[in-house]
Amino acid sequence: MDTMRDRFAPTLTRILDEDPRVAVVLAVIGADAFGEARRRHPGRVIDVGIREQLLIGAGAGLALTGMRPVVHTFASFLVERPFEQVKLDLGHQDAGAVLVSAAASYDWPAGGFTHMAPGDVALMDTLDGWTVHVPGHPDEAETLLRHAVAAGDDKVYVRLSTQSNTRALPVDGHGFLTVREGRRGVVVAVGTTLDAVLTATEHLDVTVLYATTVRPFDAESLRRATDSAGTDVVLVEPYLAGTSTPAASEALSxxxxxxxxxxxxxxxxxxxGTVEEHTAAHGLDPASLRERIGAFLGRRTAAA
Known part of the structure; x- marks a missing residue:
């Protein structure tokens, strides 16, 4: 199966063909995949070189002229390194753009810590007005990318991963999906964590919600789930643990x-190491999740 990033360039190339307002801004990473798009749209495929602050600044400049920029590189270079430009050039100027990252958290362990950004969504949470999509499958990534580009002049962050669930679900760029219903707790599985969560909770009487759009946080779906499943909530996120805890607590305040x-x-x-070893080390593999979720919810969650 191809990866989310494999889908990114072909999907965005088609969007460039369809919408003359769209431009893509790159910082070397991923540029080779846009060779054909550059030939067809030379003025709308821009590679600024290894200059991540300029990457965001150029995207903001395009937005201020009425373009819809899609800005892409590794998450550590897209969110963390040029964060001041994200805050000022986009946020302070109220300029809309679509930021599309790759290799977040620990997707490329051989790249070392310089190429990991598990705190990216938490960092984006310090800014106002951003929509954040975290797809769990390449098909979902394609759908959510199209949603992001079509979102007027909004500020959108799309977080791509090399990891994937086995099948795509019909995501809509808005709320959570109810994947399983139970009576003894709610587990919110974000993006690529869904398969592991479903395996881990197979014999537990819990509701499982699937989240691919995490900002705005779907408080209504969480509240509705707790009406029948109780207010013990487990958040399983493929980035920094606790990122969505304030949002969940506010929803149930x-x-x-x-x-x-x-x-x-x-x-x-x-x-x-490997991605799988990092997953296990962080306790996000099915066995670790089963132990941690079961201990939190207690034996009473066992399905009859």
């Missing part, structure tokens, strides 16, 4: 509730 936040830990793993 008028109800006594508990939240268990599972995700990428703060401790830096200094050995390259």
């Amino acid at each position: 008028d109800r006594p509730h508990r939240v268990l936040a599972l995700g990428v830990g703060r401790r830096e793993l200094r050995r390259y």
Whole structure:
């Protein structure tokens, strides 16, 4: 199966053909995949070189002229390194753009910590007005990219991953999907964590919600799920653990509730290893999730 990033360039090339307002801004990474698009649209495929601050600034400049820029590189170079430009050139000037990242969290362990950005969504949370999509399958990535580009002049962050669930679900760029219904707790699985969550909770009497659009946070769906499943909530996120805890707690602020936040830990793993080894080390593999979720919710969650 191809990856989300494999889908990115072909999908965006088709969008460039369809919409003369769209432009793509790159910083070397991914540029080879846009060779044909550059030949067809030489003025709308821009490579600024290894200059990440300029990458964001150029995107903002295009937005201010009425273009719809799609800006792409690794997450650590798209969100963390040029964060001041994201805050000022886009946010302060209220300029809309679509930021599309790759290799977030630990998708490329051999690249080392310089190429990891598990705190990207938490960092974007410090800014106002951003929509954040976290697809869990290449088909979903294609759908959500199209949603992002079509979102007028909004500010949108699309987080691509080399990891994937086995099948795509009909995401709409808005709310959570109910994948399984239960009575003894709610588990929110974000993006590529869904398969592991479903395996881990197979014999637990819990509701599983699937989230691919995490900002704005779908408070209504979470509240509706807790009406029948109770207010014990587990958040499983493929980035920094606890990123969505404030949003979940705010959604349930008028109800006594508990939240268990599972995700990428703060401790830096200094050995390259594999993606699977990093997943297990952060407790996001099915066995670890089963133990942690079961301990939090208690034996009473076992399905009859």
